[in-house]
Amino acid sequence: MIYLDHAAATPVSKKVLEAMEPYFLKDFFNPSAAYLPAKKVAHDYEKAKGVIAHAIGAKASDLIITAGATEANNLAFTVINTREYPSFSERSLAPVVTGLGRSVFSPSENMLLERGYSSRILYLITEHDSVRRVAEQYGGIAIKVLPSGLIDLDDLQNKITDETKLISVSLANNELGTIQPMAEIAGIIKKIKLDRMKRGIKTQLLLHSDASQALNLLDINVARLGVDLLTINAAKIYGPKGVGALYVSHEAKLKPLTLGGGQENGLRSGTENVPGVIGFAKAIELTKEHLNGNRKKYASWRKILLSELTDYELVNKKHILDNFIVLCYNGIDAERLVFLLEEQGVYVATGAACAASKGIKSHVLKAIGLSDEQIAGSLRLTLGETNTEEQIHQVTQIINKIIKNEYSRIKKN
């Protein structure tokens, strides 16, 4: 098996599994219970949270543990007072594209406001559905991206009004691996905050970032990123699935989505997922330890792939995570490639694994201006710890052969 879909899921590493095991069998106690063994479990849980928090430059008390990144993203949006904003069920605006010289339907600001949209929430058009759907639900407005996949900072500045309270921009995109310039965004926000203060405007301006795709590939520090809310996730860093966390700065005031026993500062009730959090802590520890080595390794394998593969167009060239390669084979149906590669024991994703299974064209690839044909022919390869350099050489041969066959098959028809 050659697995090249580490952005979709990673295997739990052996050390992580070992760390978790006692908490399934021996130390299974409810951390809220009164007796000593339970107290010890509570202590281990808090310690593990501390490790996770420390890895992103935060404190344990800043973290709300959730059941994954999706929940963390949903929770982040509760900084908006829901009562003030009705929810919208039908939303079908065409994505807004810049810099392509094509005319794309772009609703005017007034039109948007009339339909109940508001600049209180701004989000990047290429966000993962767990941000995009929530933002749409609140009537948020999308910020454009440049054909490079990077945020259009002019568009961001134009769309921020005195009403704007939350801006959500993922640190690295899940389909392209594009790394957004968070420091620049934070700089803009800082200036606007100062200006608001000068003018006596009290509306908060918060920055949320979904960092789940970047956690094991970038050195993440909440202060340096300038974020108020940060989503992280264990499942993509060789930890268990179903465990995530939201970093919350003191400025951001959330509302719980789940009520009950008042765990996680009352913001996320439910008995703590002790083994999950222990595993998350171990995984993030290991990630930090191997960060630089892995980055170098992936970057060199990436080079091998790009030089040995043939007939492709590279979709994302700059500002991307080291383990991301998005290729475009014009005229070829990428879903067929996935099945053909599967037969050879090679597992890859189409342009966007999530989008493909829903039968809709990737909104991300659309937003950076790819044609329908290019989207249909896009393949996402994401490198990871299961790979070896030998595999990389092997896989280029397998892919090249399949592509050659597909092109000759198409020619025949």
Place this chain on the structure above:
Amino acid sequence: MNTVYVGMSGGVDSSVSALLLKEQGFDVVGIYMKNWSKDLPGMKCPWAEDLADAKRVAVKLGIPFEVWDFEEEYRKKVVDYMLDEFKKGNTPNPDIMCNQEIKFKLFYEKARAAGADFIATGHYARVGRFEHNHSGDGLLAPVVTGLAPSSSVVTSGSPRMVSSQSSSTCLLRAVDENKDQTYFLYRISEEALAHTIFPVGGMMKPEVKKLAEEKGLHNAYKKESMGVCFVGEVGMKDFLKEYIETEPGEIREIETEKVLGYHEGAVFYTIGQRHGLYLNGEKGIVNDGMPYYVVKKDLPHNIVYVSKNLNNENLWVNELKLEKIFFRSGLRPVGPSILVRLRHRAPLIPARFDGKKLIFAEKIKRPASGQSAVIYKDEICLGGGIIA
């Protein structure tokens, strides 16, 4: 005469059909018919996964594969028909309409235009031929010519090899009686049938699954879809709620006009139905343990009538009047020994047909208006009609 376009749904039956045709040496082209893709509340339409499943099989078999979009036509010819019938108080069968209008018409025509000699689907049914009996009424024994590989079926080669001026194509019940789908196929056109192959029609379902497993088709593990494809597990009632505006109304006892309860909309109820009635009448009168049945719907007044009387003329009947009668070419039911199927997978009941109505020796529970009665002579499907 060697090209077959197979309708591939992503399910095990059509996947194995494509596999068998390929093994028999046909030039096989797989087609996914995209008929419906809309989600319903609480149910995600599985079309994209089905499409991916079909595509994976096509890639595995190394056959060309295309998606044909029939959504607009399907909406018009099948869904709108279905909704109209429900609004009239009937209980239509959209699967029969889908076969008649989409799979064995649009798909057939498009496939032929694209160069297909035959089309194929994963239906459990067989295509045979019969010799005309020139005395005018009877039938001779059919020559079964299904392409089934199973040894349990008498085969005489593929349909193209039989050519006799005095013989016609006919639709035959599947070998797997439990899976027979001729009930849904009785109205498909003669021309389409003459150019159709049902590769699994001669096989038993467990054989089909086993073959899929042996050949490494992942579809063998797929959960079988039940009911109307686009309604799925949500159920017809929830589907109708999305598309038909209804008002709550009274449920009355037909003999006394007494109001026993209330309903959510008369269109949701079917004559003969006994479940899902929420009656709140007086204790001892309603709840004496005897079930109430829906016996009549007064749509203009939005009243559903129920009765406990099993002898009610709307519940148990000796006769069924048929409308839109369709007999397959050259075939007419004669004699007292025809068989009738009133629901998919329901037992075959002996009956007589007088040209307008079916006459049964013993009383039968009356099917809802809008459902089909399909008529057989032995294993040949003669046709049928829609119950008035």
